[in-house]
Amino acid sequence: MPTNIALKARLALELPAINNALFRAVNLLPEPARPVARHILEAGGKRLRPMLLVLTARLLGRDDAKIKELAITLEMLHAATLLHDDVLDNALTRRGKPAAHTLFSVPGVILAGDALLAGANALVAEWNDSRLSLCFSQATSHTAAGEILEIASQRHVDMTAGEYEEMVRGKTAWLIRAACQMGALAAGAVAHQVEAAAAYGENVGMAFQLVDDALDFAPESVTGKPTGGDVREGKFTPPLRFYRESLNDAERLAFDAAFCGGLMTDADVAHISDSIRAAGFDVRVRQQAEAYLDVARQALEAFPDRPEREMLCQMADYVRDRNK
Numbered sequence: 064m065p066t067n068i069a070l071k072a073r074l075a076l077e078l079p080a081i082n083n084a085l086f087r088a089v090n091l092l093p094e095p096a097r098p099v100a101r102h103i104l105e106a107g108g109k110r111l112r113p114m115l116l117v118l119t120a121r122l123l124g125r126d127d128a129k130i131k132e133l134a135i136t137l138e139m140l141h142a143a144t145l146l147h148d149d150v151l152d153n154a155l156t157r158r159g160k161p162a163a164h165t166l167f168s169v170p171g172v173i174l175a176g177d178a179l180l181a182g183a184n185a186l187v188a189e190w191n192d193s194r195l196s197l198c199f200s201q202a203t204s205h206t207a208a209g210e211i212l213e214i215a216s217q218r219h220v221d222m223t224a225g226e227y228e229e230m231v232r233g234k235t236a237w238l239i240r241a242a243c244q245m246g247a248l249a250a251g252a253v254a255h256q257v258e259a260a261a262a263y264g265e266n267v268g269m270a271f272q273l274v275d276d277a278l279d280f281a282p283e284s285v286t287g288k289p290t291g292g293d294v295r296e297g298k299f300t301p302p303l304r305f306y307r308e309s310l311n312d313a314e315r316l317a318f319d320a321a322f323c324g325g326l327m328t329d330a331d332v333a334h335i336s337d338s339i340r341a342a343g344f345d346v347r348v349r350q351q352a353e354a355y356l357d358v359a360r361q362a363l364e365a366f367p368d369r370p371e372r373e374m375l376c377q378m379a380d381y382v383r384d385r386n387k
Contacts, residue, residue, distance in 0.1 A: 099175035112137035119246030122371035139183035146176035202241035209233020218297035236268030259365035266359035270352035291332035305344040
């Protein structure tokens with residue numbers, strides 16, 4: 064059985080307990096917030112963050128029902144950010160289903176996201192461990208900061224590679240970092256293992272976003288998502304930066320005017336996506352992701368040689384090879 068298929072089959076065994084804990088937590092939210100929370104969570108998702116927390120804790124010797132309750136706090140935070148993102152982006156769908164704000168009121172969706180976040184904070188607080196509370200708080204603030212940077216950079220072509228990295232570290236990587244770090248803390252790991260868990264999670268998170276950026280230009284027949292969504296939304300991602308750098312002066316001026324002005328047509332998006340694939344700019348971004356994954360794999364050397372360590376290593380391979 065191919066490694067990725069075996070990994071998915073193994074992770075699928077974890078899903079029922081995680082989902083059960085998640086929907087028990089939703090039932091503890093104030094009643095008006097529950098329909099929106101259920102809607103976003105029932106849309107599905109990889110549950111990557113709670114999975115990573117559970118695997119990290121188990122690798123370090125902690126495996127009980129309480130760990131699942133801690134793990135879902137990261138999914139609740141993630142779901143809250145998705146609710147808010149869809150309102151900000153005026154997105155019509157989320158994972159193939161109507162976005163929450165198209166079914167419920169916009170203020171209600173925003174406040175339901177706040178309730179999800181507050182509920183997650185309460186679950187973390189029940190551990191009476193200031194390190195866990197601090198880690199969760201940092202994940203929340205860094206995620207928000209990354210989202211702010213992304214909004215500020217929309218329809219701009221002057222964002223440097225370093226600035227983009229800072230934005231990705233906040234909006235995507237920090238939450239994955241927190242999942243692994245909190246798993247290690249809950250398991251009572253020594254300091255260098257907590258640091259290694261954080262390093263693994265952060266680098267997997269950076270790679271995850273870069274692969275996402277590359278996949279945005281893949282054919283819809285492969286990913287199931289419209290090709291070139293980032294171009295339409297004015298997100299200046301690495302594949303698009305490489306494409307722009309390949310243009311001559313006149314072409315670059317025309318690109319800048321259309322991109323910054325929100326004037327890209329479907330034909331423009333299709334041409335850019337085809338060009339990015341033909342030039343291998345998407346492959347180049349995946350190679351950047353692989354560099355982060357190498358660092359993540361090295362961080363795993365701080366952990367005992369147990370099946371969970373191999374699963375975390377396979378998780379890095381899964382992130383590298385994603386096609387949707």
